[in-house]
Amino acid sequence: MSHIQAVCLMTLATLLASSGGVVTRHLEADASFEVTFWRSAFSALALALILTIIRGPALWRCLFRSPAVLWLSGICWATSFTAFMVAMTLTSVANVLITMAIGPLITALFVRFFLHHNLPPATWLAIVAAGLGIAWMFMGKGEANLSVIGTLVAMGVPFATAVNFTVLQKVGMDRLKAITPGGKPVQDMLPAVLVGAVLSAVITSPLSWPFQASVHDLRLLGMLGVVQLALPCLLMVRLARELPAPEISLLSLLEVIFGVTWAWLWTNEPLSVHTLQGGTLVIAALVVNELARLMRQNRQMRKAKMQI
Known part of the structure; x- marks a missing residue:
């Protein structure tokens, strides 16, 4: 697919994932582990069905013979799934999003250190500007509950995501090498999302007893498991073949913009000046980063033509 198609699909993935915060606020239960269990369990069921349709029975025959890289990615997904929902019940949505x-x-530091990728200055500037924009969005929210425990739990999300995107980037690099004659087959990483959802459900199930979720909550958690978790994660794994890991992580910040918009539409939460200014800065950083990429691409094409 083209780069613009990949960016559009990544934007769709963040749009789907952004519903987590506002939907969580509509839950009747406040048991963080039970909420996490049901969301992960519904996601695992959806992923099992989707991947069986895509990969067929071979999915299950090969799953337990998969190499360590798939299980490492699965552990990262499980950490992200669990830490996000637990943090949402321990502190404010704003605090979780700022931490993320x-x-x-x-991600940029991991890719630079472990994969030895040189990131262009425009990408570093975009990362810093977008981070400042997120912080500015919530600077005026003095009511935010800055729970220390909630913040520490939320920290598990960006760290696990950075490791995961780095792993997926490495597999994507191996996939390019496999195209050449004599290249080795590359591990299919889509099942890693299923592994992560199952691990998250298994880890939180004993901590969720006795189950007390209402029918209302189960409906919302079922929607989260499919729409907010399974589909966006599958898209991200696929897009790791097309986009650099830092760019995927940078685009994922759109989840914050969409999340604030959902809160405004669904809960009538007013949009403050800080929110509008910070959101504009985040979008501007993403646009400038994309324009800089196009300029670099055009320069490379001109140099190639001159050499010919």
Whole structure:
């Protein structure tokens, strides 16, 4: 697919994922582990069905013989799934989103250190500007509950995501090498999302007893498991073949913009001046980063033509 198609699909993935915060606020239950269990369990069921349709029975025959890289990615998904929902019940949505905003910076550092990728200056500037925009969005929210425990739990999301995107980027690089004659087959990473959802459900199930979720909550958590978790994560894994890990992480900050918009539409939460200014800065950083990429691409094409 083209780069613009990949960016559009990544934007769709963040739009789907952004519903988590506002839907969580409509739950009747406040048991963080039970909420996490049901969301992960519904996601695992949806993923099992989707991946069986896509991959067929071979999915289950090969799953337990998969290499360590798939299980590492699965553990990262499980950490992200669990930490996000637990943090949402321990502190404010704003605090969780601000904490997650450091994800692109951590991802960029991991890719630079472990994969030895040189990021262009425009991408570094975009990461810093977007992070500042997220912080500015919530600077005026003095009512935000800055729970220390909630913040520490939320920190698990950007760290696990950074490791995961780095792993997916490495697999994507191996996939390019596999195209050449004699290249080795590359591990299919889509089942890693299923592994993550199952691990998250298994880990939180004993902590969720006795189950007390109402029918109302189960409906919302079922929607979250499919729409907010399973589909966006599958899209991200697929897009890791098309986009650099720091760019995927940077685009994921759109989840904050969409999340604030959902809160405004669904709960009539007013949009403050800080929110509008910070959101504008985030979008501007993403646009400038994309324009800089296009300029670099045009320069490379001109140099190639001159050499010919």
